[in-house]
Each structure stands twice: as C-alpha cells, then as structure tokens.
Amino acid sequence: MHKLLRHGLVSQVVALVLCTLVLPAQARVMPDLYDVVEAVPSRGATDRTAATSRGLERIFVRVTGDAAIGSNPQLQPILRKAQQFVQGFRYTSEDNQLYLHLSFDPQAVGDQVHKLGLPMWPNNRPGTLVWMAVDTLQGGRSALREEDNPELFAAVDAMATERGLPVEFPVMDLNDQRNMPLGNLWAQDERAAERAGVRYNPDATLMGRLLEASGQRWQGNWLLIHGGRSYAFDASGSSLEEVALRGVDEAANLLAQRYAVRPQGNGGQLSAVIVELSGVDSFAAYTEASAYLQELAQVRSADLLSVKGDRMRVALTTSVQLQNLRDALALNRKLRAEAESESIDLSGYRAPLGSAENPLRYSWH
Structure with missing residues (x-):
C-alpha cells in the first residue's frame, strides 16, 4: 500500500480529526487544499521548519493526487525550503498538545508542480458518497452508521480531507435502509446505489464491505462507481x-x-474542442460560464466564437483527451449534457464530436 501508511496511519488520521479543517459534505470545490495542521513539540524555529516540510509534502499529495509523491527525488530540495511557500501560520493548543496551522501559497505550489512536470489535480473534485457494511466475528453483518461509529467515520473523513476528496455519508434512516437494504449493500448492487443516491446526488459512489477474518486480520472489498x-x-x-x-x-x-x-510541454498535442452552451440568457450567466471555462485546469485557452440568442459557442484549446475534458465538464452542476446529434451528411460523413459541425452541447442552468 501507499506510503501514507508508513507512520501508523490509523492513529495519525484519528488525531487529525482534532485539528484538520473538514469541509462540508456537499463541497466539491476544495478551497482548503493548501491549509494543514501539524502537531509540534514547541514554538521553536527548528520544530517549525520540520513541521513546515511535513506540511508541504501533504499539500503536494493533495494537489498532485499522488500519495507517494514525497518519495520523488525531485521534491526533496523543495521540501527543504518549504518555508518559502508559506503564506501564513499560527499556533493553537488543545489537551496539552501544540499545533501549527500552516497556509501555503497556491500560486507558488502550482508553479512548482508545473516546473517539475508533476500532475495537477484541479480543486473541482467529485463529491463521493461512501456506504460501508461490516461483518464481524461476534456481531455478524450490519450496515455501518456514522452515529454508531463516530470515531471510525471521523477517521475516514479526515483521510478524505488529507487526500483532498470531498465525501459524504448516508444518514442511514428508514429511507436509506429501504433504498439500500443490507443485502444489496453487501452485494455492492449498482442499481441500488443509483436508487439510494438520488437524495444525495453524488458525483461518485464508494461501496465497501469490511470483513473480520480473524482477531488481527480484516479484508475490505470496495467498488467505486463514477461516470x-x-x-x-x-x-x-x-x-x-x-x-x-x-x-x-x-x-x-x-x-x-x-x-x-x-x-503543457510534456509532449501533449493541443487540440481545439468546440463547446456550445444553451441557456446563457443574461450577461451574468455569460460572465459566469465564460469564467468557468477559462479556469478549467484541462483548458489552455477558451475563445468565444459566437453568441446567438441564449447560445454561446466557445473553442477550448486542450491537450487532454476528449473524454477527460467531458469528465471535467460533468463535475459542474450548472452544466447538463444535451443529446448528441448524428451529424451525418448525405455522403455518409460523420462530423467528429467536438467539431464545429458537431460541438459538445450543454445547457447552462
């Protein structure tokens, strides 16, 4: 498993619950990716320097999506001068433990990610609904509920925050139990997951069945459903x-x-993808839609081609594959994909999806 486990993951993540800023469950844009809290023995400069280096490594894990990024030799010189990336810091104390709160400069971190040629995971991320069921030697099989297992769910939430993944847990009331019976949850029934997820409207669903094989051995089987x-x-x-x-x-x-x-610059070929948005019926909507497309990490440039009525056409220059771009666009809840047209002329030619003759069509709402 990844090096996130190298320092006794369970105890550390549980401790993080006390000091980590946890986002609301419905959040999908992650605004606190660059904020971390580190336990420190003192306010001394040496301890602060060491904690800052550890904190910056955690930031790189969140930003790149690579849990093992700290072992990258390219990153070691950067971590040694981590204080250059700090935007601000403060101390707090709880239960006789001193904590250092660190805020890192997003622009400086992003520039370094690009300079090193590392992947960048944009902060608009799939909101993930997490269902879990357990089978223990003593208690048998049951669905896990947050109110019955607060420490477990707090640890899972803290881990998700560490990885920059927005998660939500079902309340497991009668409605959830009806839509996701224990048998369906244990079977990881995708249809039941779709039915039970309607009230939460997640971008992704994670289902886990956790089995106690012996007193010291557990097995987990997981299913991630997305897109x-x-x-x-x-x-x-x-x-x-x-x-x-x-x-x-x-x-x-x-x-x-x-x-x-x-x-850009890693050999990716640039291509233009034409996107048509309908429902852009005001200047405010036009401004918001334009800003969203311009800020997409998958997009190098967004050039307005035309505006006609409530429809606008934009040419997006990108180096990612078309499906990756569509995945990113699908994360914005204000965009709804419209049905694709055949776009076949009399000669039998089919216009490529994303071309001027057959643009990606979305409604803005």
Whole structure:
C-alpha cells in the first residue's frame, strides 16, 4: 500500500480529526487544499521548519493526487525550503498538545508542480458518497452508521480531507435502509446505489464491505462507481479502521488518475474542442460560464466564437483527451449534457464530436 501508511496511519488520521479543517459534505470545490495542521513539540524555529516540510509534502499529495509523491527525488530540495511557500501560520493548543496551522501559497505550489512536470489535480473534485457494511466475528453483518461509529467515520473523513476528496455519508434512516437494504449493500448492487443516491446526488459512489477474518486480520472489498464506470479493488489490514482508510485512499488514487492534468510541454498535442452552451440568457450567466471555462485546469485557452440568442459557442484549446475534458465538464452542476446529434451528411460523413459541425452541447442552468 501507499506510503501514507508508513507512520501508523490509523492513529495519525484519528488525531487529525482534532485539528484538520473538514469541509462540508456537499463541497466539491476544495478551497482548503493548501491549509494543514501539524502537531509540534514547541514554538521553536527548528520544530517549525520540520513541521513546515511535513506540511508541504501533504499539500503536494493533495494537489498532485499522488500519495507517494514525497518519495520523488525531485521534491526533496523543495521540501527543504518549504518555508518559502508559506503564506501564513499560527499556533493553537488543545489537551496539552501544540499545533501549527500552516497556509501555503497556491500560486507558488502550482508553479512548482508545473516546473517539475508533476500532475495537477484541479480543486473541482467529485463529491463521493461512501456506504460501508461490516461483518464481524461476534456481531455478524450490519450496515455501518456514522452515529454508531463516530470515531471510525471521523477517521475516514479526515483521510478524505488529507487526500483532498470531498465525501459524504448516508444518514442511514428508514429511507436509506429501504433504498439500500443490507443485502444489496453487501452485494455492492449498482442499481441500488443509483436508487439510494438520488437524495444525495453524488458525483461518485464508494461501496465497501469490511470483513473480520480473524482477531488481527480484516479484508475490505470496495467498488467505486463514477461516470458510468466501475472500479473494484481490495484492501487488507489489521483493523476495521485500516481497511476503511485504505478504501478511501485508493478511491482518491483512482479519481486523481482520471482527473489529474499534466502541465503543457510534456509532449501533449493541443487540440481545439468546440463547446456550445444553451441557456446563457443574461450577461451574468455569460460572465459566469465564460469564467468557468477559462479556469478549467484541462483548458489552455477558451475563445468565444459566437453568441446567438441564449447560445454561446466557445473553442477550448486542450491537450487532454476528449473524454477527460467531458469528465471535467460533468463535475459542474450548472452544466447538463444535451443529446448528441448524428451529424451525418448525405455522403455518409460523420462530423467528429467536438467539431464545429458537431460541438459538445450543454445547457447552462
């Protein structure tokens, strides 16, 4: 497993609950990616320097989506001068433990990511609904509820924050229990997940079944459902918490692989994709839609081609594959994909999707 586990993951992540800024469950744009909290023994300069280096490594994990980025030799000189990236810091104390709150400069970190040729995972990320069921030697099989297992869910939430993944947990009331019966949850029934997820409207769903194989051995089977695709993976560990944390960790890895963008200049070929937005019926809507397209990490430039009525056409210059661009556009809840047209002329020629004859069509609402 990844090096996130190298310092005793379970105990550290539980401790982070006390000091990490956890985003609201519905958040999908991650505004606090560049803020971390480190436990320190004193306010001395040496301890602050060491904590700042550790904090910057955590920031690079979140920003690149690579849990093992700290072992990258290119990053070591950067971590040694981590204080150059600090925007601000302060101390707090709780239960006789001193904490250093650090805010890093997003622009400086982003520039370094590009300079080193590392992937950049944009801060608009898939909101993920996490369902978990457990089978223990003593208690048998049951669905896990946050109110019954607050420490476990707090640890999972803290891990998700560490990876920059916005998560939400079902409340497991009668409505959830009806839509996601225990048997369907244990079977990782995708139809049940779709039905039960309607009230939460997640971008992705993560389902885990956690089995106690012996007193010291746990097995986790996970299924991540996102964007019409499913990813199954396993995890093992010595405790329920460990296999739960590994599940969220691996889900973050998979989503980062899908959405992370490598900087221009790494050999990627630029292409133009034509996008047509309908429902842009005011200057405010035009301004908001234009700003959104311009700020996409997958887009190098966004050039307005035309405005007609409530429709605007934009040429997006990108080096990512068309499907990756469509995945990114799908994360904005104000965009709704419209049905694709055949775009076949009398000779049988089919216009490529994303071309001027067959643009990507979305409604803005």
